[in-house]
Amino acid sequence: MSTLGQRLAELNDSLTPAEQANYKLILGLSAGHLAQENSVGESRQTVTDTLHQLCPYEVDKVEGLQYRGRPDFMTDELLHKLQNEARSLESDAIPYDEHYLGYGGSVADQVAVSNELTEMVTAIVPKSAPTGIASYLFYRDPGQGIIPHVDTDIFSLNILLMLEHQTVEGDPEPSALTLHYPDGTTEAVDLEAGEIAVFLAGTQAHSRTPIKSGEKVSILTFGFMPEGAPIENYRR
């Protein structure tokens, strides 16, 4: 007998593409809400199972980090170039509640479509392809961060490069990318500058814990999508 998660996943097959997008949004909002409440009941497990079944990527384990580390191509020289580009774009970055958004950096745009990044990501998540979109995110106002959520298509495969993290001296718990699991546990991923984290943000609930006064985080994210997917779904 199939589980409720399997039946909910099967329902997806009978929907039109527009309905599927809505269905995914509802499931993602539910998963984010249940993670915020840190519910550990059957509902959260079922929503998580359904999202896992609908995951468009073929990986051994959908949950958790797919990769964390500093790849060889992220040399000190390249990291410095990206850090400098981030600083040059920061003053014109667009303010949002959760962070500031900067884009249009030529170095970041080159990395976004580079063979090095594509080879690295496709070795971790097969049949994925770059969207060519690179976004600088700056968390610098106290309280900025993102509550637990699951992303829609645009960030469904998240490639996140830490550029700079200025912490408050002696702070035992600096802001961190945090993964939220359906059993109620969380995993803080406190990245060093130059480190990359890869995870399936369209499936795995995640947050950034709030920035404190005097703290600052600058990251660069690269968009990837399932190979052959309609690019319109992966642009802002």
Ligand SMILES: [Fe+2]
């Ligand atoms: Fe996200």
